[in-house]
Amino acid sequence: MNSEDSEEVKAIKFLINNFNTEDCPNLNSSTDVEFSQQCSQDEHSLIDSLSLICDSITIESIAMKSSTISEESSSQGSHVKIIHDGLSSRVICIRDVAPKFGSRTGFVAVKSLNDAFPDDDQISRLDNEYTISKHLMHCNATRTAFLRTELRDSPSIFLEWATGVTLAEWIKSIHSTDISSPRPIDGRSTLICERKLEFITQLALNISKALSEIHDAGVTHNNLGPENIIVDETGEKDTVSVKIIGLGSASLLTDSNEMHLKGKARIDILSLGSILFEMFTGMCPFNEKSDTHLLEGESDGATFKSRNQLITILTAKVPLDFARLSLDLMEAKGSSRLFETARDVSKELSTLISDMGCIFSNSDEALSCCRLQFPQGKLYGR
16 A cells, blocks of 8 residues: 555545454454455455455344444444344444544445346446435535445445434334323323324424435435334434434435425325325325335325225324324325425424414314214115
């Protein structure tokens, strides 16, 4: 190596020099020596060294590792964590000690294709994620892309590590506890309590603002869902931040105004509706498991539950105003409003938060309007 080394090469060199072989049980002392020897060679040797790290991580080793990266783990000197090891891709998290990549979280995510012979679509999605992430490098809603390279002939990208848990995990956690209102409605209320609903709605507002930021940069996500949103509650009390990930299916448009005028963001707005439904209810609005983030009628057989089912599930958990917003965003049959931008959604969520107290005080009357009424003494059908 010489003084002409690129910043990326220097970063990889640093990661290898600081790599703790105890983090990968399949590495031995001779391999560690090989790392040191290769660090004085060319860029390709450095890539090969990091490849050895990735190759040492097997499915068997996953059981020995935690999938959560935190400040606590960094203080213990751990340099590598396995996050995901699937059939098509592998994600590991490497500690950026100095940091050399300039990681704000102190960690770098390395995403590689696992398939020995990846198809063009897999490679294209990985390259697209890198390209879109580079385009959004000044966007607070996404993570920075550092490097696109080959690890043992496998296409790989280096990204900023997003601290937190997926929204899917967050939803499961918050709905696993009792969040019902202590104030009964007709003696059998299952409504989320006001404080919890305000917290959920604030998170929904943060998500809509993040989506708006991406759209303003001329990008549509096209596959937005709870698995592609990271929620971080490590900041100040009762505050959460979000990062939008999984940009492999994203589209980059040269004119953000054109995107809104031609309705290019519609698929993301529809997805936002189903996300709000899950946040409010803890349930999926679709009839079956599939790709739930595509336009209704264009998915692989997945369809929304009936409007009556959606209303019943929503109004059992949230006041009518919140239920109506989710239904309108999903463009369920009979919806009265059309939201064209994520910014419009943010404004509506802000209004709901401001009017929360008033909405809850009128929730009894609002719910009674939603129930079917059967006057006594009347016969309807046979």
